[in-house]
Amino acid sequence: MKSYNSFSVAQQQVEESARLLNLDKATIEFLKWPQREFKFTIPVRMDDGRTEIFHAYRIQYNFARGPAKGGIRFHPDETVDTIRALAAWMTWKTAVVDIPLGGAKGGVVCDPRTLSQNELENIARAYVRAAADILGADRDVPAPDVYTNPQTMAWMMDEYETIVRRHQPGVFTDKPIPIGGTEGRRDATSRGGVIAVREACKYLGIDPTGTYAIQGFGNAGQRAALLHQEILEGGKLIAVCDSRGGIYNPSGLDPEELVIHKLKTGTVLNFPGAKQIPRDSVLELNVDVLYPAALENAISAHNALNIKARIICELANGPTTPDADLILHENGIFVIPDILASAGGVTVSYFEMLQDSGGDFWDEATVHQKLDKKISTAFKAVYDAIRDKKIHPRLGAMVVGVARVAEACKLRGWV
Numbered sequence: 001m002k003s004y005n006s007f008s009v010a011q012q013q014v015e016e017s018a019r020l021l022n023l024d025k026a027t028i029e030f031l032k033w034p035q036r037e038f039k040f041t042i043p044v045r046m047d048d049g050r051t052e053i054f055h056a057y058r059i060q061y062n063f064a065r066g067p068a069k070g071g072i073r074f075h076p077d078e079t080v081d082t083i084r085a086l087a088a089w090m091t092w093k094t095a096v097v098d099i100p101l102g103g104a105k106g107g108v109v110c111d112p113r114t115l116s117q118n119e120l121e122n123i124a125r126a127y128v129r130a131a132a133d134i135l136g137a138d139r140d141v142p143a144p145d146v147y148t149n150p151q152t153m154a155w156m157m158d159e160y161e162t163i164v165r166r167h168q169p170g171v172f173t174d175k176p177i178p179i180g181g182t183e184g185r186r187d188a189t190s191r192g193g194v195i196a197v198r199e200a201c202k203y204l205g206i207d208p209t210g211t212y213a214i215q216g217f218g219n220a221g222q223r224a225a226l227l228h229q230e231i232l233e234g235g236k237l238i239a240v241c242d243s244r245g246g247i248y249n250p251s252g253l254d255p256e257e258l259v260i261h262k263l264k265t266g267t268v269l270n271f272p273g274a275k276q277i278p279r280d281s282v283l284e285l286n287v288d289v290l291y292p293a294a295l296e297n298a299i300s301a302h303n304a305l306n307i308k309a310r311i312i313c314e315l316a317n318g319p320t321t322p323d324a325d326l327i328l329h330e331n332g333i334f335v336i337p338d339i340l341a342s343a344g345g346v347t348v349s350y351f352e353m354l355q356d357s358g359g360d361f362w363d364e365a366t367v368h369q370k371l372d373k374k375i376s377t378a379f380k381a382v383y384d385a386i387r388d389k390k391i392h393p394r395l396g397a398m399v400v401g402v403a404r405v406a407e408a409c410k411l412r413g414w415v
């Protein structure tokens, strides 16, 4: 099977959208590379008294529209190129939803499943000690990503404030609510994705109350399972998988019960009434909506031909490879691309920054309503680009995002 370098994919996406936008050579070259890259080695004291050295990154892709913004993930497979790609996608993502932020991503190469809470806290704090001078509410604002969460942000914010000796809640987002977090952040990524599905159903004339399946059952997958039925006022969840395997029930799985089961047992397997199926077959079922909510490159040329969903909503970052994109498009499957489908998280992160800087906190209904407006407006901009330029949805979203970033670079006189 072909393997993909995510950053080469991200660079190709820039080139393809730049061609459609007739961007000049210098702008294209500029947008194909991160503006700043940082690599740290961080020494961490482990529970058994050893010191272990971890490799860590922060890549600030683009600042033209505002401070860099994006998550920090703890994952054993991270490389400089995966982080570069994810930082590029954050740049287009913040531009597609039109919030005044740039794009960034960070990572620590580690396996959180083998680490204690104490060791995770030591890693989080060591990361901030290494990176403090490049972070800030007006420089670069991290958030959680794969295997990091609000508790990670709480440790990081505390370490940062200890270093700068100032109250600085707006330097990290998706914090716990009692220390400057916002209402509505926990389910924001999934809520944004489901709102985009609602809009897609409206524009494409698809009945929103059909079947759906979810690949990956972490935070985003679980919330999507619940929110799909709430926001679309119906729908039947028929299959789900996590890293241990898949489950299927054509008469429907109860999302609430399933989330409880997953939290209790650590897996979706052995859920009462469901049949066990191979993990990857969840992607290939006959459903109206499919949510890939795990890692990169899950849908490739290898399985794209077998996919039967009508709409794919990419809650994960980069789940579809470029050749798979073309196959899906030829088969009439509408892909809501990650930079739109998963933009709800960073949108509410931006709302959190606004609340932290103003010291005035909004209720949940206000956050939901503002998020709905941002995602629906972004969906329309992307849909218009798809229709006007007769291009596939990912290219439509890229064209919208890249055009906005290129315009900001030009106005600043950079290119």
Ligand code: GLU
Residues within 6 Å of the ligand: 069, 070, 071, 072, 141, 142, 143, 144, 145, 146, 173, 317, 342, 343, 345, 346, 347, 349
């Ligand atoms: N990690 C999330 C993403 O990939 C959120 C980023 C943020 O809130 O800054 O979109």
